[in-house]
């Protein structure tokens with residue numbers, strides 16, 4: 001794209017100058033603290049009209065201010081669904097093949113056969129059927145599992161035998177061997193997986209969290225896992241990093257990942273390609289990829305204010 005590099009100021013470890021900020025109309029949040037870069041850009045770029053985040057979850061950004069200023073927002077939505085769905089499938093299999101039960105017995109030197117489940121005769125509920133949940137549902141379906149999806153609009157999906165709204169979760173969970181949570185954090189999803197949903201799951205079921213921890217009632221899940229009734233695989237936590245005093249460190253029946261299940265050597269390349277693709281589209285006046293709608297931003301903004 002002729003001359004485009006002259007119009008892009010790169011991040012070099014120190015803040016761009018006040019003049020660069022004043023001229024900027026767009027910011028790529030390529031920074032360890034995307035929220036602080038975004039806040040600074042909002043304050044210092046009077047002409048700001050587009051912000052791109054490398055990541056998918058956006059609730060940490062100053063959403064209300066972005067909405068008020070009418071700034072377009074795009075994200076890395078879809079750049080991690082491959083590796084993250086693999087991790088989620090691995091976690092479902094870890095649960096239904098009773099690996100934590102076998103490990104517990106093995107740890108006390110007991111040679112005692114464990115009863116496994118067969119994915120082909122299991123029902124798995126996948127809450128959230130977007131880029132992440134949709135990829136998980138497709139993989140589980142390919143392996144022969146029966147998938148019940150949860151989304152806002154109960155549109156049918158080729159990977160799911162049924163699709164229900166959040167209100168249908170307790171009923172859907174009653175016969176599920178696994179519940180995979182791939183929901184974003186918003187006013188309508190916070191705490192959506194509460195004690196009644198968890199209580200509806202049969203004994204021995206696995207809860208896999210790859211969306212946001214805030215969508216699950218942490219205390220209710222802790223009680224279920226501590227009692228040994230359910231097991232849990234968690235990549236997205238309620239507080240990150242997990243505080244040293246957290247009971248999750250010492251619990252058995254937990255498959256932990258410090259929010260790194262999607263991090264592979266190819267991730268930066270995929271994120272950079274998405275950003276470059278959108279920069280090119282922006283400079284040539286074309287529609288941006290992975291634009292986040294105002295309705296979704298507004299739901300996140302309610303959540304940010306409530307915090």
Ligand SMILES: NC(=O)c1ccc[n+]([C@@H]2O[C@H](COP(=O)([O-])OP(=O)(O)OC[C@H]3O[C@@H](n4cnc5c(N)ncnc54)[C@H](OP(=O)(O)O)[C@@H]3O)[C@@H](O)[C@H]2O)c1
Nearest residue numbers: 056057128129130131132151152153183184188210211262
């Ligand atoms: N662990 C990680 O490293 C990691 C990586 C990437 C993303 N994430 C998290 O995963 C979340 C999902 O990512 P994504 O790319 O799949 O998002 P997405 O494509 O926007 O999909 C979100 C899904 O959630 C559903 N949903 C939203 N609100 C709902 C509600 N109130 N009731 C029922 N369903 C609802 C949507 O339903 P509709 O289909 O009806 O719109 C959609 O199916 C992100 O927001 C992020 O927080 C985590």
